[in-house]
Amino acid sequence: MSNHWDIVIVGAGTTGIPAAIKASERGAKVLVVDVADKVGGTLHLSSGSMSAAGSALQKKKGIEDTPEKHFQDCIQINHGTGDYDKLRLWQENSADTLDWIMSIGLEYPDDNPVIGQGHEPYSTARITTPATAGKAYAAVLETAFNEVLESGNVELRLNTRMTDLIVGADGAVEGIVVQTENNDREEIRASSTLLACGGYSNNDELWEEFHNRPKRVYTYEHSKGDGIQLARKLGAQLQLADNLIMTFGGTVDVDKPDDHWIHTATFPAMRAPWEILVNNEGRRFINEEEESQDFRERTIMNQTDWSCWLVYDQGILDQAPQLFISWDAEKIERAFESHPDYSRADTIEDLADKCSLPADNLKATIDQFNKGRVVSSDQWGRKHTPAPIEKGPFYAIKHYAISVVSFGGIACDNELRVLDANGKSIPKLYAGGEMLGLGIWGNAYLGGSSVGGCMTMGRLLGERFLNWETTAATAAE
Numbered sequence: 001m002s003n004h005w006d007i008v009i010v011g012a013g014t015t016g017i018p019a020a021i022k023a024s025e026r027g028a029k030v031l032v033v034d035v036a037d038k039v040g041g042t043l044h045l046s047s048g049s050m051s052a053a054g055s056a057l058q059k060k061k062g063i064e065d066t067p068e069k070h071f072q073d074c075i076q077i078n079h080g081t082g083d084y085d086k087l088r089l090w091q092e093n094s095a096d097t098l099d100w101i102m103s104i105g106l107e108y109p110d111d112n113p114v115i116g117q118g119h120e121p122y123s124t125a126r127i128t129t130p131a132t133a134g135k136a137y138a139a140v141l142e143t144a145f146n147e148v149l150e151s152g153n154v155e156l157r158l159n160t161r162m163t164d165l166i167v168g169a170d171g172a173v174e175g176i177v178v179q180t181e182n183n184d185r186e187e188i189r190a191s192s193t194l195l196a197c198g199g200y201s202n203n204d205e206l207w208e209e210f211h212n213r214p215k216r217v218y219t220y221e222h223s224k225g226d227g228i229q230l231a232r233k234l235g236a237q238l239q240l241a242d243n244l245i246m247t248f249g250g251t252v253d254v255d256k257p258d259d260h261w262i263h264t265a266t267f268p269a270m271r272a273p274w275e276i277l278v279n280n281e282g283r284r285f286i287n288e289e290e291e292s293q294d295f296r297e298r299t300i301m302n303q304t305d306w307s308c309w310l311v312y313d314q315g316i317l318d319q320a321p322q323l324f325i326s327w328d329a330e331k332i333e334r335a336f337e338s339h340p341d342y343s344r345a346d347t348i349e350d351l352a353d354k355c356s357l358p359a360d361n362l363k364a365t366i367d368q369f370n371k372g373r374v375v376s377s378d379q380w381g382r383k384h385t386p387a388p389i390e391k392g393p394f395y396a397i398k399h400y401a402i403s404v405v406s407f408g409g410i411a412c413d414n415e416l417r418v419l420d421a422n423g424k425s426i427p428k429l430y431a432g433g434e435m436l437g438l439g440i441w442g443n444a445y446l447g448g449s450s451v452g453g454c455m456t457m458g459r460l461l462g463e464r465f466l467n468w469e470t471t472a473a474t475a476a477e
């Protein structure tokens with residue numbers, strides 16, 4: 001094939017693969033490039049929950065649901081924030097996305113859909129999660145994509161990084177510049193360019209710039225914000241970084257200290273609390289039994305450094321159910337021996353010293369917790385207080401507000417054309433998925449919005465939104 005395509009798609013991930021499959025069904029000649037050595041993008045890490053309203057699966061289970069009910073739930077959960085047009089776009093098309101992904105082979109456990117408990121609950125069961133999480137979508141999409149590749153109209157280039165956008169004299173985007181597998185620079189021309197290259201959650205500078213704080217994330221290595229940076233260089237409008245909301249309770253992985261992920265069961269729906277949570281002033285700041293994840297998220301973001309410490313003693317360690325979700329004893333011990341976020345000391349004073357907490361405050365906090373449980377009157381109203389904190393050694397694990405996604409992104413109209421600072425579309429440039437920033441769903445986590453939203457945007461881009469003119473160059477193929 002020549003180097004002119006109807007559509008070039010940057011990113012063979014959650015958004016890009018559905019877009020490529022659907023555009024090829026409309027007869028487009030499509031080139032997909034990805035910097036990674038495999039397709040699937042963030043789906044390889046994602047927990048894979050997806051929400052959809054009015055799906056065939058819900059109907060089969062006798063669950064009555066509509067996009068309107070989904071929308072009303074979302075604006076209640078997100079306190080009326082977010083981009084209502086994009087919310088409706090996702091919700092009105094989410095059932096078709098779920099039906100489609102199931103039609104090409106995706107299977108869910110028998111008890112799906114569920115209401116879900118990782119985020120604020122919806123009013124009805126509309127969340128589906130495959131047994132092997134996001135990897136299940138990656139596998140099914142890859143199989144369907146391979147069939148499309150065999151058609152000859154579509155080509156995939158892995159290990160190929162977009163480094164620039166090509167812009168014509170009239171300001172229209174004419175394609176991309178890539179760095180090939182062999183480190184060569186190559187220009188790729190296309191009638192339409194789709195940026196589906198994910199967010200910036202793995203980019204220190206953008207995180208610092210958008211949120212004025214260090215990044216604490218667990219994310220795909222290639223989520224560097226390349227698409228956002230290049231669209232921005234062209235004058236695209238940035239949006240919604242202010243809608244940032246962080247997940248409660250990530251800890252550092254001692255084997256990969258840059259990764260902050262949920263390794264401990266501090267969410268009461270998973271395990272009733274035995275330990276206490278103290279902020280960096282050494283004081284409790286929340287009822288550890290608080291079930292609203294949204295409330296927990298907002299509360300940790302109100303603490304100094306958006307972090308806190310989970311504190312317990314040897315008595316609790318001996319009696320309580322396993323705190324770590326998947327680490328074995330050797331890794332837990334290694335954490336306490338090697339990383340300052342995991343502290344252990346014979347006295348509360350020494351523990352406070354190791355964690356840089358005011359010792360008097362920490363001591364008073366622990367005394368108050370112990371006294372409260374004796375008279376069944378916990379300061380924060382907590383009911384489950386099975387053991388005091390009194391027997392050394394004492395332990396503290398630092399917990400952070402973390403993110404797995406990026407909230408800021410570039411503005412697009414309702415057909416996902418990229419907009420400039422004046423709200424005018426940049427000709428022939430489209431974007432989908434986390435490129436838009438998950439702030440479009442508002443200042444709250446909506447269960448299954450990202451996988452569902454990204455995949456729906458990709459499907460719609462391929463089925464309807466992407467336009468191209470077949471040029472002499474492509475027609476001659």
Ligand SMILES: Cc1cc2nc3c(=O)[nH]c(=O)nc-3n(C[C@H](O)[C@H](O)[C@H](O)COP(=O)(O)OP(=O)(O)OC[C@H]3O[C@@H](n4cnc5c(N)ncnc54)[C@H](O)[C@@H]3O)c2cc1C
Nearest residue numbers: 011013014015035041042046047049162197433434450451
């Ligand atoms: C741990 C974790 C758990 C999650 N759990 C859930 C969940 O349960 N439910 C939910 O709804 N969401 C969840 N998410 C979020 C969701 O998975 C993502 O928001 C979504 O998959 C992003 O899709 P995308 O298409 O925007 O990006 P991706 O799927 O990441 O695709 C982008 C692709 O672009 C490529 N790329 C990047 N830069 C370039 C470049 N310069 N040139 C060429 N290619 C490039 C990347 O390699 C990648 O393949 C989770 C995320 C994580 C990390």
